[in-house]
Amino acid sequence: MSEPIKVVVTGAAGQIAYSLLYMIANGDVFGKNQKIILTLLDIPPMMGVLEGVVMELSDCAFTLLTEVIPTTDVAVAFKDVSVVFLVGAMPRREGMERKDLLSANVKIFKVQGEALNTYAKKDVKVLVVGNPANTNALICSHYAPSIPKENFTAMTRLDQNRACAQIAQKVGSDITKVKNLFIWGNHSATQFPDCSNGTVDGKPVTDLVDASYLENEFVTTVQKRGAAVIAARKMSSAMSAAKAAADHVRDWWIGTQSGNYVSMGVVTPKDNPYNVPEGIVFSFPVEIKNKQWSIVPGFKINDFARSKLDITTKELLEEKEEAMAVCNADAKI
Ligand SMILES: NC(=O)C1=CN([C@@H]2O[C@H](COP(=O)(O)OP(=O)(O)OC[C@H]3O[C@@H](n4cnc5c(N)ncnc54)[C@H](O)[C@@H]3O)[C@@H](O)[C@H]2O)C=CC1
Numbered sequence: 001m002s003e004p005i006k007v008v009v010t011g012a013a014g015q016i017a018y019s020l021l022y023m024i025a026n027g028d029v030f031g032k033n034q035k036i037i038l039t040l041l042d043i044p045p046m047m048g049v050l051e052g053v054v055m056e057l058s059d060c061a062f063t064l065l066t067e068v069i070p071t072t073d074v075a076v077a078f079k080d081v082s083v084v085f086l087v088g089a090m091p092r093r094e095g096m097e098r099k100d101l102l103s104a105n106v107k108i109f110k111v112q113g114e115a116l117n118t119y120a121k122k123d124v125k126v127l128v129v130g131n132p133a134n135t136n137a138l139i140c141s142h143y144a145p146s147i148p149k150e151n152f153t154a155m156t157r158l159d160q161n162r163a164c165a166q167i168a169q170k171v172g173s174d175i176t177k178v179k180n181l182f183i184w185g186n187h188s189a190t191q192f193p194d195c196s197n198g199t200v201d202g203k204p205v206t207d208l209v210d211a212s213y214l215e216n217e218f219v220t221t222v223q224k225r226g227a228a229v230i231a232a233r234k235m236s237s238a239m240s241a242a243k244a245a246a247d248h249v250r251d252w253w254i255g256t257q258s259g260n261y262v263s264m265g266v267v268t269p270k271d272n273p274y275n276v277p278e279g280i281v282f283s284f285p286v287e288i289k290n291k292q293w294s295i296v297p298g299f300k301i302n303d304f305a306r307s308k309l310d311i312t313t314k315e316l317l318e319e320k321e322e323a324m325a326v327c328n329a330d331a332k333i
């Protein structure tokens with residue numbers, strides 16, 4: 001059994017956390033030999049609900065949980081933390097785009113970035129789930145300059161999982177045989193779910209499914225899946241979001257298998273292999289070794305794909321500008 005690691009989940013009294021906490025405490029993320037100190041951050045009005053969540057975690061009798069700490073204080077939450085799931089933020093409702101949440105939510109990620117900068121371990125790994133996830137991750141990293149930018153990532157794994165499920169259903173395959181479908185860009189309706197490098201049981205997806213479906217219905221179904229769930233449930237995806245967060249961090253912690261890549265929103269480095277502008281959080285295919293991700297070079301980007309990458313890049317640049325304006329205006333008050 002390894003020494004316990006401190007893991008924080010923010011928005012711990014909310015919907016996504018309710019499924020995610022189970023997976024973390026059950027060993028589905030860090031493995032069955034990793035003990036965990038689980039810290040639950042939420043806001044004061046939610047402390048009653050959080051007390052109930054703490055009771056249920058206790059009643060699950062998880063063998064890996066050494067301690068559960070509910071708190072409203074970022075200093076308590078982030079002190080010496082190893083892994084952070086930043087879930088706590090307002091969800092959208094029917095008729096909204098995720099970027100409509102920007103002005104309300106981005107300030108949370110500024111405050112939490114500053115707190116991580118002060119209190120967290122310098123090798124902390126941060127996953128941003130709260131929307132708009134890419135730009136919130138960028139802001140969080142911006143306000144935590146003492147922590148490497150590589151340690152901040154945004155979740156596009158739910159989109160990747162959705163894409164794999166759509167293709168598995170379309171070709172009538174077991175989902176475990178679907179590989180290397182990637183999400184490029186923003187976790188928004190401009191994202192580009194890309195099958196051009198994907199395989200099902202080793203065969204190219206492009207040989208199994210017609211191009212018109214892959215360029216049209218498939219793309220819009222994945223882009224708009226979050227909205228479709230909200231229209232049906234009147235609340236946004238939660239169980240599937242929690243599963244994707246667990247998948248994202250498990251792969252970051254344990255590593256990806258050879259030749260089997262995953263999508264992650266990462267701060268774009270200068271000279272990245274796909275010529276995306278530096279300094280936005282953009283989803284790429286990555287591989288992970290020794291807890292470090294790297295963008296996988298060499299995937300083909302045809303004219304259709306390039307036009308999609310350009311659209312999502314433009315949106316991310318606009319979101320960045322708006323987010324910085326909100327944070328700077330906030331600083332002047
Ligand atoms: N990246 C992705 O793929 C997905 C992202 N999301 C986003 O995740 C976020 C959370 O969704 P749900 O859990 O469904 O929402 P929810 O409303 O059920 O829970 C959010 C929780 O965050 C808490 N919270 C608010 N401000 C906080 C702060 N400053 N510090 C700590 N906690 C705070 C709230 O009190 C609440 O308990 C939303 O922004 C949603 O849009 C949802 C699904 C997928």
Ligand SMILES: O=C([O-])CC(=O)C(=O)O
Nearest residue numbers: 092131158226227236237
């Ligand atoms: O659509 C939403 O607002 C929640 C979300 O991010 C998703 O389900 O992908």
